[in-house]
Amino acid sequence: xxxxxxxxxxxxxxxxxxxxxxxxxxxxxxxxxxxxxxxxxxxxxxxxxxxxxxxxxxxxxxxxxxxxxxxxxxxxxxxxxxxxxxxxxxxxxxxxxxxxxxxxxxxxxxxxxxxxxxxxxxxxxxxxxxxxxxxxxxxxxxxxxxxxxxxxxxxxxxxxxxxxxxxxxxxxxxxxxxxxxxxxxxxxxxxxxx
Numbered sequence: 001x002x003x004x005x006x007x008x009x010x011x012x013x014x015x016x017x018x019x020x021x022x023x024x025x026x027x028x029x030x031x032x033x034x035x036x037x038x039x040x041x042x043x044x045x046x047x048x049x050x051x052x053x054x055x056x057x058x059x060x061x062x063x064x065x066x067x068x069x070x071x072x073x074x075x076x077x078x079x080x081x082x083x084x085x086x087x088x089x090x091x092x093x094x095x096x097x098x099x100x101x102x103x104x105x106x107x108x109x110x111x112x113x114x115x116x117x118x119x120x121x122x123x124x125x126x127x128x129x130x131x132x133x134x135x136x137x138x139x140x141x142x143x144x145x146x147x148x149x150x151x152x153x154x155x156x157x158x159x160x161x162x163x164x165x166x167x168x169x170x171x172x173x174x175x176x177x178x179x180x181x182x183x184x185x186x187x188x189x190x191x192x193x194x
Contacts, residue, residue, distance in 0.1 A: 005184040071193040078189040
């Protein structure tokens with residue numbers, strides 16, 4: 001069967017909910033006191049028939065669980081395969097969906113931390129420069145001499161690098177969700193599910 005990645009992802013969410021429900025049902029009905037009738041059975045007079053019907057229903061739940069699990073795996077594999085093969089363009093850069101997802105889910109946080117770390121270093125250096133300059137006696141010095149004796153922040157990371165980082169965080173991360181939604185809605189995967 002052919003379905004879009006978006007539909008496959010929705011189907012996976014549905015399967016997760018179904019697996020949760022089956023698990024809950026098993027926790028409530030998976031075992032009983034053998035001297036009592038089981039609630040799963042419609043048979044209310046013959047305890048042996050009641051128990052057999054309940055056993056059959058619980059077996060069916062287990063089978064359904066494993067069938068759903070198999071479909072979930074097939075959908076996931078099909079999506080992952082498509083993500084490894086499908087190109088997308090974000091901010092003029094062409095990459096595979098899988099690569100874009102790594103940026104979104106993993107690398108973005110590192111870029112944000114890097115930006116924060118650099119801003120922290122600049123703030124610290126600025127405070128040190130301000131303190132240094134505050135302690136300097138510059139009364140009566142010419143502007144040229146003041147320029148030579150007063151401290152200034154030395155930026156060890158080129159400003160262009162930080163501008164690139166900012167551009168990535170703003171442009172790439174803004175575009176990625178919309179671009180992925182578009183691609184997922186029109187990219188088909190082949191999957192053999194029930």
